[in-house]
Every structure is written in structure tokens, then in C-alpha cells.
Amino acid sequence: MIEQIISRRLQIPLHQVQGTVCLLREGATIPFISRYRKEATGSLDEVQVASVKEWLDRLTELETRKQTVLTTIEGQGRLTPELRRRIAECWDAVELEDIYLPYKPKRRTRATVARERGLEPLAEIILAQQSRNVVQQARRFVSAEVPTPEEALAGACDIVAERISEDERARNTLRRTFAREGIVHSKLVKGKETEGAKYADYFDAETPLRSISSHRFLAMRRGEEEGILKIAVDVDAEHCIESLRRLFVRPGSATREWMEAAVADAFKRLIRPSIETEQLAAAKEKADDEAIRVFAENLRQLLLSSPLGQKRVVAIDPGFRTGCKVVALDAQGNLLHNTTVYPHPPQGRAAEAAETLKSLAARYKAEAFAIGDGTAGRETEQLVRGLGLEGVEVFMVSEDGASVYSASAAAREEFPDYDVTVRGAVSIGRRLIDPLSELVKIDPKAIGVGQYQHDMPQKRLDDALNGVVEDCVNAVGVDVNTASPSLLQRVAGLNGTTAKNVVVYREENGVFTSRAQIKKVPKLGPKAFQQCAGFLRVPESKSVLDNTAVHPESYDAAKALLELTGHTLADVKNGAISDLPARLGAYGEEKAAEEIGVGV
Numbered sequence: 001m002i003e004q005i006i007s008r009r010l011q012i013p014l015h016q017v018q019g020t021v022c023l024l025r026e027g028a029t030i031p032f033i034s035r036y037r038k039e040a041t042g043s044l045d046e047v048q049v050a051s052v053k054e055w056l057d058r059l060t061e062l063e064t065r066k067q068t069v070l071t072t073i074e075g076q077g078r079l080t081p082e083l084r085r086r087i088a089e090c091w092d093a094v095e096l097e098d099i100y101l102p103y104k105p106k107r108r109t110r111a112t113v114a115r116e117r118g119l120e121p122l123a124e125i126i127l128a129q130q131s132r133n134v135v136q137q138a139r140r141f142v143s144a145e146v147p148t149p150e151e152a153l154a155g156a157c158d159i160v161a162e163r164i165s166e167d168e169r170a171r172n173t174l175r176r177t178f179a180r181e182g183i184v185h186s187k188l189v190k191g192k193e194t195e196g197a198k199y200a201d202y203f204d205a206e207t208p209l210r211s212i213s214s215h216r217f218l219a220m221r222r223g224e225e226e227g228i229l230k231i232a233v234d235v236d237a238e239h240c241i242e243s244l245r246r247l248f249v250r251p252g253s254a255t256r257e258w259m260e261a262a263v264a265d266a267f268k269r270l271i272r273p274s275i276e277t278e279q280l281a282a283a284k285e286k287a288d289d290e291a292i293r294v295f296a297e298n299l300r301q302l303l304l305s306s307p308l309g310q311k312r313v314v315a316i317d318p319g320f321r322t323g324c325k326v327v328a329l330d331a332q333g334n335l336l337h338n339t340t341v342y343p344h345p346p347q348g349r350a351a352e353a354a355e356t357l358k359s360l361a362a363r364y365k366a367e368a369f370a371i372g373d374g375t376a377g378r379e380t381e382q383l384v385r386g387l388g389l390e391g392v393e394v395f396m397v398s399e400d401g402a403s404v405y406s407a408s409a410a411a412r413e414e415f416p417d418y419d420v421t422v423r424g425a426v427s428i429g430r431r432l433i434d435p436l437s438e439l440v441k442i443d444p445k446a447i448g449v450g451q452y453q454h455d456m457p458q459k460r461l462d463d464a465l466n467g468v469v470e471d472c473v474n475a476v477g478v479d480v481n482t483a484s485p486s487l488l489q490r491v492a493g494l495n496g497t498t499a500k501n502v503v504v505y506r507e508e509n510g511v512f513t514s515r516a517q518i519k520k521v522p523k524l525g526p527k528a529f530q531q532c533a534g535f536l537r538v539p540e541s542k543s544v545l546d547n548t549a550v551h552p553e554s555y556d557a558a559k560a561l562l563e564l565t566g567h568t569l570a571d572v573k574n575g576a577i578s579d580l581p582a583r584l585g586a587y588g589e590e591k592a593a594e595e596i597g598v599g600v
Contacts, residue, residue, distance in 0.1 A: 002063070005091050006055045016042035020052045029492035030467065031474035032531045036551050046471050062093055069096065073103045094175075094278070095168075102166045111162035114155035117145045122152060123159035126262070129253040153258060160262035164248055165270035173243050174271055178279045182209035182233040186220045189230055196228030209233055209283060214290035217283055218452040225455070233276045241267050288456045295450030295461070296468045302449055303472040307434045308395070311367040314360055315429025316384070317399065317421060318376035320344045325425040326357065328364040332482075333430040333438075335415070336364055338422045343383050344376050354387055361389055368392060370432040372399035372425075395432055400448030402427045405441050410486055436472060441486040444469055473535075477549060480518065480536040481511040493531025498524045512538050515546045544573040560596045 003021050007014040019040035023033050030053060034046040041049065066087055073079045073087075083099075090096045106112065114123070122141050125131050138149035138156070146152045164170055188196065188203040196203075202220050207213075223229035244263045253259055310331035317325040323342040330336055337360065341353035360366065369384050371377055373396045384394050405411050406423035415423050430438040444465035445453050453461060473490040480488075480502065488499035498521065505521045506512060515538055519529050534551035541547060543555075550558045562568060565583040567576075584592060 001091075002056065002059045005059060006052055009055060010048070010051055012044070012048065012052070013042065016044055017052055020044060020049055021056055024053055024056060027527065029470075029531050031470060031492040031535065035474070035549070036534055036554075050467060059091065062091065062096065065093070066090070066096060069100045069103075072105070073100075076103060078103060098168045098171055109162065110155075110158040114158045117141075117143070117155060119146070119152060119155040120159055122156035123163070126153075126156055126160055126255045126258045127163070129250050129255045129259060132254045134255050134258060157258055157262040157265065160259070161266035161270060164244065164263060164266040165274070167247075169247055170244055170266070170271060171275065173247065174240055174267075174275050175278070177240055177243065178233060178235055178275055179210060181239075182235050182279060183207070184209050184212050184217065184220070184231065184280075184283070185234045186223065186229045186231050189228060192228045196223065196226070199223040199228050202229055206234075209279060212283060212287075214287040214294075215451060217287045218291060218455055221284060221287075222452065222455055231280065233279055235272075237267070237272075240272070244271075288460065291450065291452055291456060292461055292464045295453065296464050298449035299444055299447060299465055300468050300472060302398070302447065303436050303439055303469065304476075305435050307436070308368060308432050309434075311433060312365055313368050313370050313429045313432055314357065314364070314366045315370040315397075315425050315432070316380055317372045317402070317425040317428055318344075318374065318380040320376050321346060322421075323347070324353070324376070324380055325421045326360065327422060327425040327429060328360050328366065329426065329429045329433070330364075331433075333426075333433050335418075335422075335426055338418065338425070340421075344379055350383065354383065357384065358387055358389070361387075361392060366392055368432065369394045370397045370429045371395070372397060372402065372428045374399045397428050397431050398448070399424070399428055401439075401442040401446040402431075404443060404446040408441070410441050410484075436476060437484065437487050440469055440473060440490050441484070477535055477537050480538055481506060481540060491532050491535050493528040494524075498528060511540050514538060514541045514543065515552055544569050548572065557596050561592065564592055564595065 003017045004014060006012070006021070007017045010017070019037075019042070020033060023037055023040060028037065030046055030049045033041060034044060034049045038044075044052070070079065070084065070087055073083065086099060087096070090099060114120070119141055122138060125137055126134065131137055134153065135149055138152040141152040141156075142149060146155060184207050186202040186205045188199075193203075199219070202223055205220070207216060220229060220231050224231050241264050244267055245260060248263055249256055249259045312331050313329045313333075315327050315329060319325070323340045324344075326339050326341055327335055328337040339356065339360075341349070341356050343350040343353035357369075361369075366389075369392060371381050371384060371394065377396060377399075381394060381396060402424040403420070405427050406420040411420075411423045411427075415426070427438060427441075439447060445461065470490050470492065473487065474492050478487055478491055485496070485499040485503050488494055488502055489496050491499075494502070501522050501524065502518070512518060515533050515536065517538075518524065518533065518536060519526075524532075530553075534549060537548075538546040545552075545555050545558060559569070561584070562572070562577075562580075564587060565580050567580060567583075571577050
């Protein structure tokens, strides 16, 4: 059932969803599934596989909620076969909560009190809308707790109002009205004018709920969280009440007066606050989705930005009062030298700083300068470009998150004898050499390519951003003999423990000389090896396929394919297989697949 729902919602053929769900339930990772199980998924890409996983998690959670609902209603002795069927067939979270609402344990309400005072039969008389002597009927319910017929009728109307508020038709009618006609209105909290000046655009702002932008809504929400703004959804109250009257007040009703009073009360006191909260929550979720999508896409572009490559770099973390921290790195990003110069005010020792930078560039044969783009960045760039160094390129590098890395446990472990300023400058330089390898060391939220990140659901944001990091790392592939633990733990199938074990193993045993050797790493079992092997490259291996994206389980098929198309493993090593697709097309893909025994 779950697979069928996912298939319909994502418009992906059922057999592809079934294959993907089966792999996910077996513990396979998204990169592994999208790269190495195309025959099972019908060649779904990583975005589609991630969408299937998201819906699988969501529907599995809903299934758990349904069991809670069934157990609760059954415990009340009110679970009928029809109700059980409706709950079993419900796969919409809002609809499920509407079904559950009349049975949901509640705090003590006005209707609860009225029931305790024996007024439910009077409420039934009002709801039947047939008795023309309701006041006279109400006299039968007068007691010490209900001293007058008017109070009896008021209590009965509280019960009727609660019944109306729990009615699915009523809630869906107003849900549609709010979604179609609702206006998000933000107002200034009295006395907060000065404190909330940055929210001036929202002191009295109105935007249709159906079209409010993500950044605008999140700004309003932040203002509300800070106690500056109050947000509401405005609708035409009389129009909404009239819609409810049409649903519940029959033509010629004998109890119209009390039914209409109950309808108005149900809307104002019960339904409106509930639906308003629900619609604001839905708008928040929609805004979060869009903000997370933008954040994730920005992060992907940053991680996959072109690396400078293995070049010798002088990196500078600029500053005014505290000076510019300067480090020299070799082509692999290893720290060779560090110092501090003070070219800017208040010290203003520009000439001295220029000589120091020239000397460093010459001594370490620098091929590029990497300059952080924060405070004093432009001034430092101008200074460096004025040095007149031939053949040395100058780059501005984002320093977002560099301070987070420099104070992290990973940075302390790597540079125990240096302070945070040196570590930050090293991070800036390494970001130029290889952005992906350096940025994976930082919490993605700290990289600074999104807005309102602290206002979003942190687990969803973490899952999305970590998914992007893992996609990028696995798409590029990782050299098992040079990668840091921070990079290795982003490889499909590995975690913090096994990543460190890989590094310890190569330190104790020397470089890996084959993919098969990775199986010897402690705590890296067969399942983990299956997931990670295709993404780990072993340049030092005698087998050229160990340094490609071909998975070890497909080595025989790869060799057979090369033979069919007139290529050899030496051609792979020499990069002489660019014509392989053309040769395969000429041979016939279906024929080749049949001979090799796998999809090609």
C-alpha cells in the first residue's frame, strides 16, 4: 500500500518505487542505490531516490500514528468496523487528525462541564431541530448546578458548538476558505516600535496566504518569535459563519436561534483558532521547504565549485585591529609557515606587510593567494594585487564557517600547537585548493549559504544538507589514501568510527594497494564495504578499475564490456575509452547486455 501511494504522489512507476523501497529497507544508502542499483530502481537518480525515502519515512510515521489512534479509540470501546476501515484507508495526516478529533482525549472544556451536568440530551434536542418548546424542555434540566433554563440552554449550546467544531465537513469547508481567501496579517506589538525597527516593513503588512513568499513569511515568523509582531490569518468571518449555517441549520429549523448561536460560537471560539493555527503551520512548512531547497542548492554549488587543484598557496585571514593571519601551504594543503602582518589601520604597516608577503611567496614558490572575504578582505586583496607578483593568481575565498572549523575538535586534533586564527587561515587556503574536501569538515549550517536557518526544523535541515554533502562527496569519489576522516565519513556506508579506522589502518600499514584491502579495516563489515567500495578510489592499486567508479561486483562485466568494444584495461588507464559509447551503440546495447549478463 505504501509503495502504491508513493508511486501516485511522485508519479514514478510502481515497480521502480517497490525496488527502491526494498533497498532502503535493507539499509542501502541513497548514493549506492542511485549509482549501483539502477536495474532495481529503473535508473532513478539520487534526487528521486531521496524523494522516495522522504515519503517512505513520512508514511511510515503516519502508519505508527494510525496505530496509536486505533488503540486509543478501541480503549474507549468506540471503535466500529466502519471507523477501523476509514482509519486503515487514510493516508493523509490532516484527514486522520480530523477523524480522530471527536475521540481525542481533551483537556476540560465548556462542553465537558455541560456533559457532566447532564445537558447532553438537551443538546441532542437542539441538534434534532424539531422541538418548538426548547425553553420548556430546558426546564427539565434545571438543577443546583444549572439554576435556570437559560443556563441549561447555554451549556447545551456549548456541546453543540463542540460537535460542530469536530465535524469533518465543517473543518474542510473552512480549510478551503482560509486557503483560498485568507490574508496573512502581521501587526506590531504595542510599545515595540524602537526595539523592532528592523521589522518596520511588517508593522502592518498584509499578504494573501496562498501566495506569500517563503522569505516574507519566515521574516514575519521571526518577528513574532522575538515578540515584535503578532501574526494572524484574516478571513471574512460572516461569510465563514454563513457557510457553517448552510451545513448545520435546516430550513424551517425549530431550534434555529440556538443552532445559529452555536454555529457562531463554534467558528469564533473553536474552529477559527484551530484552522488558523493549522494554516499558519502549513505555510511555515511550505516556507521551510522552499528555504531548505534554496539552502541545499546553494550548498551543492559551493561544494562542487571548481578546485584550484594541487597548487602552492599563501592564504590570508584579513583583519584590521588584530592584523592579517598569513599561512603558506604546500600543494597538498599542509601548513609550512605562519605569521601575522598589520597593513591596515590602526597599525598601518603596509610597506612592512608587503615585503613579508613578497618574501613568503618567493620562499615557498607560491602559485596563488587565497584571501578571506570578510572584514578587511577587499583592502587586503588590493594590497596583494599591488605586489606585482608575476604568475601568482589572487582569489577571494568565502570564509563563512572558517571560525567554526578553527574551533572544532577536528581542527584541534589536526593543529594542536596552533591557535584558532592560524587554523582559520589554513581553512581558507584549503578551500581554494579543494573546496569539497575542506568544507565537509564544517557543519553545513555554518557555511552561510542560506537564510533563516535557525528558524527551520533543525532535523529536516540537517537531513537535507547532510544529504547534499554526501551526494557531492560520492559523486566526485574519494582517494582512500589521502582523504581525511571528515571526508571519509561522508562516503556511503562509512561513519565516524569506520572513517577513523581507515586512516589508522593506512598509518599503520601503509597506503592501500587494492579495494579488497579495505575489507581488512576494523569494524568495516561486508555490508559497509558493499556500500562504500565504488566511491573509494585507490590510485596505488595495480588494478586500474580500483581507481574508477566501477563497483568491484561489476569488474567482470566491465572487462567483458571492454572486450566487446575492442578496448583493454590499459585504455582505461590511459583515458582512451571516450569512443566506448559509440562502439557500444554500433555493437548493440541489448545484444551486449545479453552476452555480458547485466544491464549496460
